[in-house]
Amino acid sequence: MKKISDSTISRLSTYYRTLSRLIEQNVETVSSDEIAEINNITSAQVRKDLSFFGSFGKRGLGYNTKDLREEIAKILGLKKQWNVALVGVGNIGRALIDYAEFKKQGFIIKALFDNDPKKVNTEVGGLKIHDIENACNIVKKEKIEIAIIAVPAKHAQAVVDTLVQCGVKAFLNFAPVTIKVPSDVIVKNENMSIELEALSYFLTQNKKGD
Amino acid sequence: MKKISDSTISRLSTYYRTLSRLIEQNVETVSSDEIAEINNITSAQVRKDLSFFGSFGKRGLGYNTKDLREEIAKILGLKKQWNVALVGVGNIGRALIDYAEFKKQGFIIKALFDNDPKKVNTEVGGLKIHDIENACNIVKKEKIEIAIIAVPAKHAQAVVDTLVQCGVKAFLNFAPVTIKVPSDVIVKNENMSIELEALSYFLTQNKKGD
DNA sequence: CAAAGTTTGTTTGACTATTCACAAAAAATT
């Protein structure tokens, strides 16, 4: 299959949420122009993104919100439940355990890991914290497919290496470092410092421009 | 000044962190090739990114880590302290208050806002929670320049509108919606669902490929 | 101090992503 760009995939995610909201509001049809307007992009972009996967609209009318949402769910693989492990039960980790948005989209946190002996064997949010040493047993038992890395930067690579050994192929990394993985494994980064620094750059530029 | 791409700016952020780590390890010089290797990109990319802002290296030798870090700090506007407000003291918000990485880079949370009467006037992390109604007073008093939006999706736009009125020009948005702002205001998004869904897409594709 | 080896800064070319523009198809109107 043709390689689809990361930006197309992340826009599909936003269309998915847009459609969910429209469905909640009992809207039944929507045009590419309306979807575009809501997300500050062009309608051509919306149609192009969708066209990689099929043609889901009706000329002269637009898209049926429920149908299109369903199609995007299929494309993104959201029709199944994903079993997720969370590594690092610190501030960020704890917040993510309770983050309702995840569960809503079918990402279920099934296992917690940490390396702090004080935390291991305690419970958070009804889940026992396991020693990262025993990762492979738990990964196998809970059929973990995705791991969220919320450990300090200096431990992130080691943690990922361990889990790659256990067969985990997808990572959401909150640690502010670049992680190296084999080519059949994917890492997506969530790095708040980068975005804040982009704001800092923007504000600095604008000040200069005055 | 020539418009610099977002990707260049976010790579500068990663170089900045790479350099910080190298300096900690007492490394004094580094080549574009080493920076590239650490971050899984090409050395041409590193040199290109830097070349937009000047020439900081020495042919045959590479870059002085401390000098280059300093230059990037200047470019990104990290030589000053940024006053930040956090709106929405829920799970995510609370985690961010304690997130040490922010403070390390000079982003200081100076004010907390919420709309929940139960939370208003209580304290978290040594900071009083203010009613979002009084935003402008506090923004002025604390010289807030950046706001972090950690409220539910349905309130995000209204909160941003309020703060734009108060003169805030930069937002880091954690709510999974597209926010509309005037053209002199910037919003950066931190949307974990998008990244998780990208992982879901990747895993789904690979399964099909088998 | 000359020759060989490094590494930068930048030009050029390749590739990717986005937007334009319009025919085709369907809906709405007269």
Next chain:
DNA sequence: AATTTTTTGTGAATAGTCAAACAAACTTTG
């Protein structure tokens, strides 16, 4: 039922990003 309007899907044009390649500048070695 014919005409006008709307909106999709897509091929072509434009714009933007990244990688290769190499001369110029500096370092190191013999």
